[in-house]
Every structure is written in C-alpha cells, then in structure tokens.
Amino acid sequence: MTPIVTALFQTGRGRLVEKQIVTVSYWLGLLSSLIAMGMWGLNILGRLAASVVLAGCTRWYESFYKGAVLFFLIAIATGGYRFVRSEKTL
Secondary structure, three states, X not given: OOHHHHHHHHHOHHXXXXXXXXXXXXXXXXXHHHHHHHHXXXXXXXXXXXXXXXXXXXXXXXXXXXXXXXXXXXXXXXXXHHHHHHHHHX
C-alpha cells in the first residue's frame, strides 16, 4: 500500500471512505438506471426522438445504462473488498 492509504487506514478513515464509495456509487448507479429506463420508455412511446440533443452533445439512454452498470460494478467490487478485509482482520 502507498503511504497515504496506510495513513488513512491507521486513522480509521479508510473504512469510512470505502463505505462512502459503496453508498455513492450505488445511488449513482440507481439514478442512472432510472434515467435510462425513463428515456427508453419515452422512446418506445414515441415521445423522445432517437436522441436528445443538449448543447450540441447527443444523449442516449444507452449512455446512462452503461454508466449504471459501471457504478453498480464499483459498488459490488468495493463492497466485496470491504468484506474480504473484514474477514482477514477477524
């Protein structure tokens, strides 16, 4: 481990940071998936064009879907890491 990471875990803040990463990434993943499902549903109903253009950038529900998958994977990986770390210390 790097000295910064070692210092975080010696003070006990490392576990708090891991918990925050899991919580924030979970909620961002949930929000992204809800946006993706909403855009997908509007597209099915014909209320949304093939893409939504905001300030020259195209937004498509697939972008939010991939973001949701990424955030959920981060939450799962960090949660698994926390579980393995807690099992080692017992």
